[in-house]
Amino acid sequence: xxxxxxxxxxxxxxxxxxxxxxxxxxxxxxxxxxxxxxxxxxxxxxxxxxxxxxxxxxxxxxxxxxxxxxxxxxxxxxxxxxxxxxxxxxxxxxxxxxxxxxxxxxxxxxxxxxxxxxxxxxxxxxxxxxxxxxxxxxxxxxxxxxxxxxxxxxxxxxxxxxxxxxxxxxxxxxxxxxxxxxxxxxxxxxxxxxxxxxxxxxxxxxxxxxx
Numbered sequence: 114x115x116x117x118x119x120x121x122x123x124x125x126x127x128x129x130x131x132x133x134x135x136x137x138x139x140x141x142x143x144x145x146x147x148x149x150x151x152x153x154x155x156x157x158x159x160x161x162x163x164x165x166x167x168x169x170x171x172x173x174x175x176x177x178x179x180x181x182x183x184x185x186x187x188x189x190x191x192x193x194x195x196x197x198x199x200x201x202x203x204x205x206x207x208x209x210x211x212x213x214x215x216x217x218x219x220x221x222x223x224x225x226x227x228x229x230x231x232x233x234x235x236x237x238x239x240x241x242x243x244x245x246x247x248x249x250x251x252x253x254x255x256x257x258x259x260x261x262x263x264x265x266x267x268x269x270x271x272x273x274x275x276x277x278x279x280x281x282x283x284x285x286x287x288x289x290x291x292x293x294x295x296x297x298x299x300x301x302x303x304x305x306x307x308x309x310x311x312x313x314x315x316x317x318x319x320x321x322x323x324x
Contacts, residue, residue: 117144118165118193118235123155123181124148125174133168133197136224137231152176152184159185164192166235168218171198171205179205182213183265187292190299193234202242209241211303213263216240262303262321269296270316271323273309 120143124130130148137143146162149155152175159167167185171178182194196205197218208214215234218227219242230240262270265286272282283290301307304315316322 115142118142119144119146119162120166120168121146121155121158121162121164122148122168123150123152123173123178124168124170125150125172129170136227137168140228140231142232142235150174152181155181156184156188159189159192163189166193166195166231168195168197168231169214171196171200171202179208179213179263180265182208183263184288184292186213186299187265187288187295190295195231195234195240202245206241206245208263209239209245211263211299212239217242217245262300262316262319266296266300266303267321269293270300270312274313274317 120134120137122130122133122137124133127148127150130150134145134148138145143166146164147158149158152173155167155169155173169178169181173181178196178198182196185192185194194214195216195218196202196208196214197220199220202217202219205214205217209217215237216230216239218230222230233240268286269282272285277285279290279293283293286293288296297309297312301312304312306312306315
């Protein structure tokens with residue numbers, strides 16, 4: 114028996130959200146678990162149902178799709194996230210390279226294409242639009258590393274360098290201490306380090322460090 118992936122949709126247009134849910138529900142591997150109309154609603158729904166897959170609109174009324182993705186991944190590290198959007202996606206390349214999101218779906222694609230993208234992401238592939246290829250060719254290995262840390266991860270590293278405790282960091286970032294641990298685990302993976310000291314050394318040498 115194939116594993117079922119519990120899936121939620123985040124879109125501030127209820128009709129679009131319902132249509133997306135109905136479409137993916139036709140896939141054998143998908144079990145739908147509701148939709149949310151905002152970033153905050155998405156975080157609450159994910160905490161309640163603990164989904165395996167989130168189809169996330171890039172433009173939400175309260176938070177950007179990437180901000181929601183960062184918080185979802187911090188709380189649920191194994192979660193698979195697909196961004197769907199009708200706007201330019203060139204600024205999403207760092208989030209694909211970092212593994213924060215697994216794919217991008219442009220609004221208006223055919224139903225079969227959407228199903229194929231979802232299936233590929235479930236099979237641990239990264240799916241990106243062809244329009245991103247020129248940008249990808251211009252990214253060197255060093256540049257890719259420098260783009261890996263998200264804004265929230267940069268903030269966390271900055272607070273660590275200041276000497277703040279994990280408890281204080283959690284309070285300032287409005288996340289749990291467990292989420293701080295999850296953030297750090299992802300940062301270590303991205304920077305290719307194993308210890309806090311190594312992470313600090315690598316971070317302060319990067320262009321993202323504003324100290």
